[in-house]
Amino acid sequence: MKKQVVLIGILLLLLPRYTTAQQVDFCGEVVPMERDFVSYRLMDVIKRNLRYQGYLPALRLKAEQYFPVIEPILQQYQVPLDFKYLPIVESGLSNATSPVGAQGVWQIMPGTAAELGLTVSAGYDERNHLIKATHAACKLIRLLHQQLNSWTLAAAAYNAGSGNISRNIKRQGSSDYYQLLLNNETAQYIYKIIAIKQLFESPELYLPGFGYNVFSKSSANGSVFSTPAPVSKAGDKDFNSIRISVGKQAISRPxxxxxxxxxxxxxxxxxxxxxxxxxxxxxxxxxxxxxxxxxxxxxxxxxxxxxxxxxxxxxxxxxxxxxxxxxxxxxxxxxxxxxxxxxxxxxxxxxxxxxxxxxxxxxxxx
Structure with a gap:
């Protein structure tokens, strides 16, 4: 009996360490982290954000002002809330102007703005109106989703255009974003959105002691990213990084x-x-x-x-x-x-x- 009690005590000490693999998703669509190249690329993008962690506290404060406006509109159009991270990647939540003429938090082009019902003139540009621009962006995202039947592909098409994504799907014979060979900007686009989502929603993964406090300007030394990863089979040194430890099979979220x-x-x-x-x-x-x-x-x-x-x-x-x-x-x-x-x-x-x-x-x- 005494031996059994001792064994139960040991078991209780060990049980808390039985954990399931981390699962990463975008809009409920599972990111295939079991593929080495995908995990390397995502962690490389997260590492890049950590290098410039000084801007993260200010960006989080800005998001706390913008998200309460953006989220209800996303819900109104039945667009997943993960799309609230898209304007962070597009503009850093600012009314920026891109070299090609995209404007506002959602970085909408003039022609697209007109098609979506926004007024764009020399004296008044509704792309800079957060509420009106978010309504327009949601209409576009819904349209892209109807055309491509995937929120991940819809987000990629927001960057590259639905025509480009559709042509690549047809030419390459795959509708899997993570397998498609796309231009460099679009190839990294979803990874950037997911990286911001990870840093905003799971900062505890990067806290000192077992990670890295991404929202503190003065963080302790010693990051989970301090150990270099092996070179990927693809030979892409630009994405040589840490691999998240996950299972080999993608499974539905319990x-x-x-x-x-x-x-x-x-x-x-x-x-x-x-x-x-x-x-x-x-x-x-x-x-x-x-x-x-x-x-x-x-x-x-x-x-x-x-x-x-x-x-x-x-x-x-x-x-x-x-x-x-x-x-x-x-x-x-x-x-x-x-x-x-x-x-x-x-x-x-x-x-x-x-x-x-x-x-x-x-x-x-x-």
């Missing part, structure tokens, strides 16, 4: 499950400080099994106005505030309060499907 928890009070906070959380539900997700009322602790880092916490489960279980956003507001630490732990529920791990640690032990012993 459902997200939410567990209630409570944040323990802490009067002061500094980067790297331990944050404690009490679990109010039994948690079982991604091979992680924890009984309710257990206390969890992890190091926290400030990103913008929120604190992100590394609970030690990588992407298997992530801390969210009660408002459904990653991380928790700094002020909540001073009072404590309700938070959430989220994990993906699936049966890919035999351990994750078991009802208790004892069942898991029985499975291993037999």
């Amino acid at each position: 459902a997200m499950v939410t567990y209630a928890a409570r944040l323990k009070i802490s009067k002061a906070f500094e980067d790297g400080q331990l944050i404690s959380i009490q679990l109010l539900d039994d948690l079982q997700a991604n091979g992680v099994y924890i009984r309710k009322n257990a206390s969890l602790s992890g190091k926290g880092w400030m990103v913008g106005s929120r604190i992100y916490v590394d609970l030690g489960f990588e992407n298997a279980v992530v801390l969210y505030a009660a408002d459904g956003k990653k991380g928790v507001p700094a002020d909540l630490l001073k009072t404590g309060g309700d938070v959430q732990l989220r994990g993906r529920s699936d049966n890919r791990s035999a351990i994750s499907a078991l009802s208790s640690p004892a069942d898991a032990l029985t499975s291993i012993l037999h």
